[in-house]
Amino acid sequence: xxxxxxxxxxxxxxxxxxxxxxxxxxxxxxxxxxxxxxxxxxxxxxxxxxxxxxxxxxxxxxxxxxxxxxxxxxxxxxxxxxxxxxxxxxxxxxxxxxxxxxxxxxxxxxxxxxxxxxxxxxxxxxxxxxxxxxxxxxxxxxxxxxxxxxxxxxxxxxxxxxxxxxxxxxxxxxxxxxxxxxxxxxxxxxxxxxxxxxxxxxxxxxxxxxxxxxxxxxxxxxxxxxxxxxxxxxxxxxxxxxxxxxxxxxxxxxxxxxxxxxxxxxxxxxxxxxxxxxxxxxxxxxxxxxxxxxxxxxxxxxxxxxxxxxxxxxxxxxxxxxxxxxxxxxxxxxxxxxxxxxxxxxxxxxxxxxxxxxxxxxxxxxxxxxxxxxxxxxxxxxxxxxxxxxxxxxxxxxxxxxxxxxxxxxxxxxxxxxxxxxxxxxxxxxxxxxxxxxxxxxxxxxxxxxxxxxxxxxxxxxxxxxxxxxxxxxxxxxxxxxxxxxxxxxxxxxxxxxxxxxxxxxxxxxxxxxxxxxxxxxxxxxxxxxxxxxxxxxxxxxxxxxxxxxxxxxxxxxxxxxxxxxxxxxxxxxxxxxxxxxxxxxxxxxxxxxxxxxxxxxxxxxxxxxxxxxxxxxxxxxxxxxxxxxxxxxxxxxxxxxxxxxxxxxxxxxxxxxxxxxxxx
Amino acid sequence: xxxxxxxxxxxxxxxxxxxxxxxxxxxxxxxxxxxxxxxxxxxxxxxxxxxxxxxxxxxxxxxxxxxxxxxxxxxxxxxxxxxxxxxxxxxxxxxxxxxxxxxxxxxxxxxxxxxxxxxxxxxxxxxxxxxxxxxxxxxxxxxxxxxxxxxxxxxxxxxxxxxxxxxxxxxxxxxxxxxxxxxxxx
Numbered sequence: 096x097x098x099x100x101x102x103x104x105x106x107x108x109x110x111x112x113x114x115x116x117x118x119x120x121x122x123x124x125x126x127x128x129x130x131x132x133x134x135x136x137x138x139x140x141x142x143x144x145x146x147x148x149x150x151x152x153x154x155x156x157x158x159x160x161x162x163x164x165x166x167x168x169x170x171x172x173x174x175x176x177x178x179x180x181x182x183x184x185x186x187x188x189x190x191x192x193x194x195x196x197x198x199x200x201x202x203x204x205x206x207x208x209x210x211x212x213x214x215x216x217x218x219x220x221x222x223x224x225x226x227x228x229x230x231x232x233x234x235x236x237x238x239x240x241x242x243x244x245x246x247x248x249x250x251x252x253x254x255x256x257x258x259x260x261x262x263x264x265x266x267x268x269x270x271x272x273x274x275x276x277x278x279x280x281x282x283x284x285x286x287x288x289x290x291x292x293x294x295x296x297x298x299x300x301x302x303x304x305x306x307x308x309x310x311x312x313x314x315x316x317x318x319x320x321x322x323x324x325x326x327x328x329x330x331x332x333x334x335x336x337x338x339x340x341x342x343x344x345x346x347x348x349x350x351x352x353x354x355x356x357x358x359x360x361x362x363x364x365x366x367x368x369x370x371x372x373x374x375x376x377x378x379x380x381x382x383x384x385x386x387x388x389x390x391x392x393x394x395x396x397x398x399x400x401x402x403x404x405x406x407x408x409x410x411x412x413x414x415x416x417x418x419x420x421x422x423x424x425x426x427x428x429x430x431x432x433x434x435x436x437x438x439x440x441x442x443x444x445x446x447x448x449x450x451x452x453x454x455x456x457x458x459x460x461x462x463x464x465x466x467x468x469x470x471x472x473x474x475x476x477x478x479x480x481x482x483x484x485x486x487x488x489x490x491x492x493x494x495x496x497x498x499x500x501x502x503x504x505x506x507x508x509x510x511x512x513x514x515x516x517x518x519x520x521x522x523x524x525x526x527x528x529x530x531x532x533x534x535x536x537x538x539x540x541x542x543x544x545x546x547x548x549x550x551x552x553x554x555x556x557x558x559x560x561x562x563x564x565x566x567x568x569x570x571x572x573x574x575x576x577x578x579x580x581x582x583x584x585x586x587x588x589x590x591x592x593x594x595x596x597x598x599x600x601x602x603x604x605x606x607x608x609x610x611x612x613x614x615x616x617x618x619x620x621x622x623x624x625x626x627x628x629x630x631x632x633x634x635x636x637x638x639x640x641x642x643x644x645x646x647x648x649x650x651x652x653x654x655x656x657x658x659x660x661x662x663x664x665x666x667x668x669x670x671x672x673x674x675x676x677x678x679x680x681x682x683x684x685x686x687x688x689x690x691x692x693x694x695x696x697x698x699x700x701x702x703x704x705x706x707x708x709x710x711x712x713x714x715x716x717x718x719x720x721x722x723x724x725x726x727x728x729x730x731x732x733x734x735x736x737x738x739x740x741x742x743x744x745x746x747x748x749x750x751x752x753x754x755x756x757x758x759x760x
Numbered sequence: 761x762x763x764x765x766x767x768x769x770x771x772x773x774x775x776x777x778x779x780x781x782x783x784x785x786x787x788x789x790x791x792x793x794x795x796x797x798x799x800x801x802x803x804x805x806x807x808x809x810x811x812x813x814x815x816x817x818x819x820x821x822x823x824x825x826x827x828x829x830x831x832x833x834x835x836x837x838x839x840x841x842x843x844x845x846x847x848x849x850x851x852x853x854x855x856x857x858x859x860x861x862x863x864x865x866x867x868x869x870x871x872x873x874x875x876x877x878x879x880x881x882x883x884x885x886x887x888x889x890x891x892x893x894x895x896x897x898x899x900x901x902x903x904x905x906x907x908x909x910x911x912x913x914x915x916x917x918x919x920x921x922x923x924x925x926x927x928x929x930x931x932x933x934x935x936x937x938x939x940x941x942x943x944x945x946x
């Protein structure tokens with residue numbers, strides 16, 4: 096396999112993706128306050144575009160640098176009050192965010208798109224020219240001060256004057272160690288009173304451990320209110336007088352980069368790990384070394400009796416295993432990342448897709464702080480995109496229709512995550528029309544997935560299986576967004592590949608909820624290896640409730656299904672060999688593996704137990720697609736691949752009837 | 761290794777195998793550069809030729825990414841022919857198919873998945889081909905080698921399945937049917 100020639104270094108990719116994500120988040124924040132944008136948000140958006148440009152240029156990613164430059168340019172104009180925030184412009188900027196992320200991972204992707212978007216960004220026309228006279232020129236500022244003001248600061252001062260407020264100059268001194276915190280706090284206390292426009296460090300104090308600042312504040316409040324903001328600190332405060340005549344324009348200065356107040360995020364191939372977690376890992380390694388030493392020492396311990404020696408060796412072995420368990424736990428912890436970047440991406444997606452579909456939709460999220468394995472986040476993206484698309488295309492009704500049905504015009508999608516023990520439940524709820532089960536039946540008959548008689552007999556829960564089967568799509572219109580030949584079956588396959596389960600709950604006329612249940616961590620899934628007719632399958636231990644020796648006796652229910660009583664409860668049983676159509680072999684014992692998902696239980700009859708293993712599961716891949724009863728494969732030992740059972744599907748199958756489709760070439 | 765005395769023949773067979781030599785080095789040719797090898801001015805086609813039963817077939821060499829010695833596959837429950845099973849190719853689950861069915865031949869590949877199957881015959885190979893849906897394996901009885909032909913040398917098929925047949929190449933022993941691997945897998 097040849098490596099990608101064009102792939103930029105990973106540190107570039109991850110940082111670019113993170114910056115782009117933060118940029119996207121702030122743009123959405125900006126959208127909410129489009130009429131009177133918060134200068135701080137505007138600034139950090141601008142800085143993020145700026146640092147993206149710098150980053151791209153450093154790594155020779157010219158396409159991204161050009162695009163970032165165009166975005167930065169537009170943002171600069173917005174920031175300086177030369178252009179306004181409009182939905183159209185935000186669209187362009189958000190589009191750029193998407194492209195940044197794609198370019199960060201694959202620089203040769205979307206070349207034309209990047210070029211055309213950069214052109215569109217640059218062609219956003221200038222807002223109305225500034226008035227002939229610059230109000231700033233009448234402000235009594237020394238030429239030295241004017242020279243050090245940035246263009247942005249000048250803009251904010253102009254805004255202050257335009258609002259009819261006063262510009263105040265304040266001279267304060269802060270200790271060298273704490274000045275940045277003091278300034279931040281000052282800024283916070285100023286909220287609602289005024290605005291901190293500029294902080295010019297002055298060369299004043301005769302003391303080395305103190306910095307003197309000349310602050311420029313814009314405020315409509317009086318002097319007492321401003322003094323109060325400074326708290327106990329002694330401050331020289333005076334309003335800057337406004338003159339009659341003008342002064343010549345000084346030169347503006349490029350922006351400085353300082354605060355980019357966005358938390359860590361990231362969805363690229365690299366992972367940022369808290370240094371404390373790495374330290375803990377190092378400690379574990381140190382501990383392991385000690386055990387290694389102890390074992391080496393044992394090899395020299397000739398004075399020990401063989402018995403004592405064995406005891407010692409076993410003790411060290413236990414210490415080793417215990418420490419390895421801790422190490423594994425810590426490594427799994429280190430792989431955990433919050434869902435927030437993924438949720439943010441959905442946020443942008445909803446915005447764009449709703450616009451494209453001509454619908455009004457808002458996405459609300461909860462539980463973005465829930466952490467799951469990094470790889471799960473990556474693999475969850477496609478299925479979620481699909482479900483969101485589905486909700487907007489087929490779920491949420493057009494605004495007119497919604498009003499007719501007595502719903503608010505704007506459709507609402509709720510994306511939530513919640514951790515329940517070792518599982519995470521992600522739910523996507525829309526308040527649209529819900530799943531049209533009659534139509535599902537109709538299509539299922541058309542596509543030959545069900546015959547008419549069976550279709551009539553099946554209830555809603557049974558029809559779910561149809562909804563998630565390959566080749567099924569109720570999309571009557573093929574839009575740019577859906578109808579790409581992928582259906583819910585792909586979603587289901589992807590989720591199953593992550594050892595997850597998906598189901599849907601629909602409230603006719605009231606919306607639908609797609610619920611994805613996933614293990615918190617993917618790195619390894621603990622599986623019980625069972626033998627059936629000489630084959631070996633893995634059952635995810637998370638769904639194994641009980642393992643019993645089975646006497647081969649079972650009762651039957653009215654419909655001919657085997658039943659057995661386990662711990663006072665009647666549960667259906669099925670022979671895995673029979674279900675999979677495997678030849679019977681007269682070997683091994685008979686065991687009953689009781690599996691369960693939610694409230695449903697099933698006993699699987701197997702003929703051997705091969706113990707538990709940590710499994711790294713792999714999806715079966717797009718060519719095989721959905722294989723009923725199998726969620727993926729895992730390698731156990733050299734060249735030996737076992738299939739992992741999809742307990743959810745097996746339950747469906749036994750409790751609802753034979754599978755609708757069978758794997759084929 | 762083994763205590764039993766072995767004949768020289770058997771000993772040699774452990775080290776050398778004729779079909780291996782015929783297919784020599786192909787495993788290490790993941791991406792043959794047709795461009796570089798092409799004699800000037802002549803449009804050449806490089807074919808990988810293989811046998812199914814008594815019949816010879818060929819596919820464009822560029823579509824084959826790897827040739828594996830046939831091995832036991834993991835059986836997919838309730839799979840229908842032509843799917844034989846899957847193998848784990850350096851972390852990618854790769855389905856393996858029996859091309860005979862598609863080519864209208866009697867069922868060719870011996871059972872090669874599940875606990876009851878014998879070890880695969882030594883000449884058998886799995887051709888890993890690149891497809892739009894990821895890698896897929898084709899189970900063949902033996903690999904012949906690489907043949908360079910001029911496209912003009914291919915004749916139109918006269919009978920039999922024609923859908924995916926690119927052309928017929930007359931050979932010393934008879935003919936070699938050149939097929940499109942994507943079609944074999946359809």
